[in-house]
Structures are given as structure tokens and as C-alpha cells.
Amino acid sequence: MSLLEVKDLQVRVEEREILHGLSLTVNPGEVHAIMGPNGSGKSTLSHVIAGKPGYEVTGGQILFRGEDLLEMEPNERAAQGVFLAFQYPVEIPGVTTWNFLHAALNAQRKARGEDEISSPAFLKKVREVARSLNIPQDMLKRGVNVGFSGGEKKRNEILQMALFEPAVCILDEMDSGLDIDALRIAADGVNALRSPERAMVVITHYQRLLNYIVPDFVHVMSKGRVVKSGGKELALELEESGYAQFEDAA
Amino acid sequence: MNVVAKTETGRALGDAFAVVRDRLPGEGKIADQRRQAFEAYERSGLPHRRIEDWKYTDLRALMREVLPLAASPDDAALSRARAVVQARAIEGVRRLVLVDGAFAPDLSDWQDLEKGLSINPLRLALEAGDEIVATQALASDVANPMIALNGAMATDGVVIDVAHGTVLTQPLHIVHVASGTAPASTFTRSLLRLGRDAGVTLVESYLAADGAKAYQTHDGLVVAIGDNSRLDHVRLVEDSVDAFNISSATVSLGAHAHFNTFGLTSGGHVSRYQLTVTCAGEGSTVETNGVNLINGKQHADTTLFMDHAVPHCASREVFRAVVDDRAHSVFQGRIIVRPDAQKTDAKMMTRALLLSDDAEADNKPELEIFADDVTCGHGATTGALDESLLFYMRARGLPEKEAQALLIQAFVGEAIETIASDELREVAIAAAQRWLQARA
Incomplete structure (x- = not known):
């Protein structure tokens, strides 16, 4: 059984259809890149997989380990192992990163019928992960993402990914707003999390990110559909020729 | 001749005073003072929406009946009170308990007092004819009808004196417990007098014992903080x-x-707290902060009057309201800067969070400035929880109510953080947690 199966997905936002029958199959251990011009529906796909309100699914389905993902609340999806790294992580003043991560991890464990993790055990775990990602300890004491730089916010997303150990990670435009050094650090963090059990879907506008996170498959989206799929060489091809050819194809 | 139109409730209050006045503690001048206070109340009667200060809390509409004065608590009432007092006990405090409006000596820790501290039940002071206590405790602000009514009717309370140079290490905790099984009203007044160079930490709580229901609590606290x-x-x-x-x-x-004060209202069907603070000595500083956490059909009104009477004083108000279901929160904050009060620094910020479409929050900040060299400001906002934050939190595994609870905690935390004392901050956080847990 595939880990994540998107079948003929049709999605509307406020009367306008954004996805017109999108299909994608992701197996454990695979890294898929989804590329496409602005407005092709890449972020909509990531939002619908995570369960963001405001999107109306008018056709098709999304199966996660064979179960209907669209029937689950966003928090249930997270507990089942779906993780979305946000393009624009929000700032939550007054809620410390530490407190938030502890509450979220315990909520996920509770939903899976596992025991809650104690404060000392959590502290140990989160410190280890933070160290491996070069995240200063004092960031954990601050409000979630409050006053963080773009690079820090993205690293905080990867910290959460490492902590929650999801089965599938959707990385939405992880490279946006990052300089080359910040990008390298973030990509190293992601690569460290690649494993035979875990799948990744890397959404990006630019080929650049894929120099650091090398995908197994590349899909090109245009106007709400996947118009071409191939291996990692497809990304290089796009770098050469641009998206224009596909916009015509769609 | 009294030309004020009266409601049934207003009339019933007049009757109640007539019935009980001979039984209220204190004779002679004290009884005269009560009568004057009642006359002051009667001149306006039960406040209603056409009186600007009571626009959002119309007692003629909200207070449908006057309940009989509570009977002295019997053994059963005291034992129910003891149970709730113990369940809500705060570690390390000196507890003073009023049950159904009467000081409960056996539930109170008022022996072996620290040097410089004196505690007496108001009833005893009034019965002993202590006119100074009577004047200070009962006569405050009779221009306000409900404060005047409280002064006329008060049967008991605590009188706390802290001598010059005494800094109490142990916080005081005045606990008001409603314990009677029949609906009744209570009228209490307490007096706290701090000498010079003194320091006190005070907690007040209002609780219901098991079985106490539609009661009416009328309370007043009069405080003088020395230089x-x-x-x-x-x-x-x-x-x-x-x-x-x-x-x-x-x-x-x-x-x-x-003066650093924080009020949290999470209980009661209808509540109104009128806090009047006067900076009467130069260089004094005031932080008055608060939180309303209400749901169902609750109505909670905090009305603050900050009076800058002299120069070089500072005041800060941070108020937060969290309103769910069909509840109604009111915050009125008036700051007056008198002509002589130059160099006043006064700021007020109030924010309301509405958790449902039917929730209502009225914020009314008012500044009246009669001095020209001052720094004053106020702001008010009302809004809902940020959906993008909620989605982010849910996408990390938090169920909606838990995500809301964290955001609500952060929202009220801005007011709770202003509590200077660590132990009091913990007490406030615990009370906010009780509300959030009951909601989850």
C-alpha cells in the first residue's frame, strides 16, 4: 500500500477551481519534488493535505495508508504522521516554543494511545534535536517564532519535523526567503531526516533547493494538474527551459 | 418627596432596609450614618441604563428580585463552607473567612498575629461603637448608589490594621463563601489600613459552597495605603x-x-466590580489589571475610576476579556487627571477576545485631563482568535480546544504577567486554568 495517494483531486476556493484532477502517489522512503510556476496550485495541494480550512474538495480523494485523509481533523492527520512545514510559519506571542512543542507532542501521543512524555524526558529530547540543527537553547524559551529570522523560522519547522517523527513531510516552499547559508543548514536538517520509512514532498518554485535535497521524482504542476513527471533530471531541464512550455501543455 | 421611579426591586430594597435596620450592628452615630447612606442610595434608586456609568449594566433589568438578608450560618452551612475553603486553600496564607456575610472565627486564622498586625471582625467594631472604623469603612463614596447601599446594609467584614514599618511576610486571604441553601443576600464591608513604610499582600476570593445557588453578594473594600x-x-x-x-x-x-492589583472574574451570573483608586500622595504608582473569563449567559462588569489628584504619579491598566457563548463583558476605565496633577503618567490598554458570534464586549476607556504637562494614553481592541494561528497549532497535533486554550492563556497572560508577586501570579494562573479546564 502506498503511504500517500492523491487521486484525481479537485479543489475549489471561493467558487474558483484551483486543482482540476491532480494525482500523486508517494511510497515510503521516496522524495518527491513538486515544481511549478506561481499560481499552479502547489501550495493549495499542501494546504489540502494538511487540512487547512477554506478549501472545498469537490472531487477525488486523498488516502493516507489507505485511509481517507479528508475525513480527519488537521490534528488527527498530524497524529497519524502527516507533517506540513509551512511556507510562512506563524508567530504565536505568549506561547513559548518549548511549551507549544511539549503540548503538541503529547497531544499526538495521546491521539495514538501512547503515554505522555514527561517534562524532563521532553527537555532532553528537544535539546538533542535543537543541538543537531544548530538551534540555540534560548530560542525554545521565546514565543513560537516571535522575533525569529526567516532562517530561524524554517529551522524551527525542521526541529518540529525531527521531534514529531512524521511518516510524510510536506515542505512548502522551504527555500523562500532564505539566503544560501540558511538554505544549506535547513536542507542538511531535512536530509538528516530522510529514511527508508519516511517520505518527503518538496514543493518549490526553483530548482536551487533540489541541489541540496535531491529528489527521486520530480513532478511539474501547471494550472492545477501534474503535467509532467520524471526523475531528478527533469528539474535540471526546467532550469534550462523554464515553465513556459508546460503552461502551454496545460 | 421621592420622585425617582422605582422598580419592584428598588422598592423591595427599601423595605428590606426598613425591616433590618434595627438589627444592623452599631447605634447612635453609626445608625445615623447608615440611614444617610440609605437615603443617598434612595435618591437614585437601583441604577439603570440611562445612568451613563451603568449603561451596560442595567440593574433594574438584571436584578429581578431582592433576596432576604442571609441568616447567620448554622453548623451545616459552616461545614459546607469549610469544605470549599479547604478545596481552594492557598498555601502559606493567613485566611480570614466570611460565611454568608458573617465573619467565621473558627474557619479563620486570626490568632497569633505578627507584630504590627491587627484583625477584627467589623461587626464587633461597630457594636463596640468604633466611630472611626464606621466612618472609614461605611462612608466611602455614597455618591455611587450601590456603594451607598452596601454602606447602609453592611453587617460584617474584617478590619485589618498594619502598623507603620510592618511588612507582612505572610499574605492575607479574605474568603467570601456563600453557603446557605436558601437564596439570600449578604452585605459586607472590609477595611484595610496600612501605616507608613508597610507592606501587605492580599488575596480576596468569592466562592460558593456545595448547594449555594442564586445568592447575591454585596461587598466593599476600603483601603488606605500610607506613605x-x-x-x-x-x-x-x-x-x-x-x-x-x-x-x-x-x-x-x-x-x-x-498599589498592584489584579482582578479575575470567571464566576457569577451578574457581577460588577467598581474600583476607585486615588493617588492622593505625590510619587505614588498604581497598576490595576484584570481579566474576565466568561461564558454561558454571564455578565461581568469591571468599572475602574483612576483619580490622579496630585503630581508625579503613574498608573497602568491592562485589561483582558475572553467572552464565549452569549456572555457579556464590560470594561469601563476612566482616568481623571486633576488640574494640579502635573507630570502624571497614565496609560490604559484593554483588549477583548470574542469566542462566539453572540458574545459581547463593551470597552469604554475615558480620559479626562485637566493638567497640561502629562503623558496619557489609552487603547481598546476587540477581535476573535486568529484562524491562521489556530490552523498552525492544529497542524502540529493540538485539538482545537487545546489550541484555543493556549492562545487564550497567552492573551490573558499579558495581564497576569503584570502581577508583581510570584505567589499571587501563581494564584491567578491557577484560577485561569480552572476556567480553561472547565471549558475543555
């Missing part, structure tokens, strides 16, 4: 959801005195 003295104060209204709580605090500060 260079400091009062840290937390007030928790956790009455039963069908109770009334109409209370006031009247506080004056001497020179270089400091």
Missing part, C-alpha cells in the same frame, strides 16, 4: 454561575506608595 507603603492585591470572583456579585474597592495612596 511609602505597598499593597499587592489579587481578587478572584469564582461565584456560582447563577449568583450576583456587586462589589467595590476604594483605595487611596499616600506619597510614594504603590
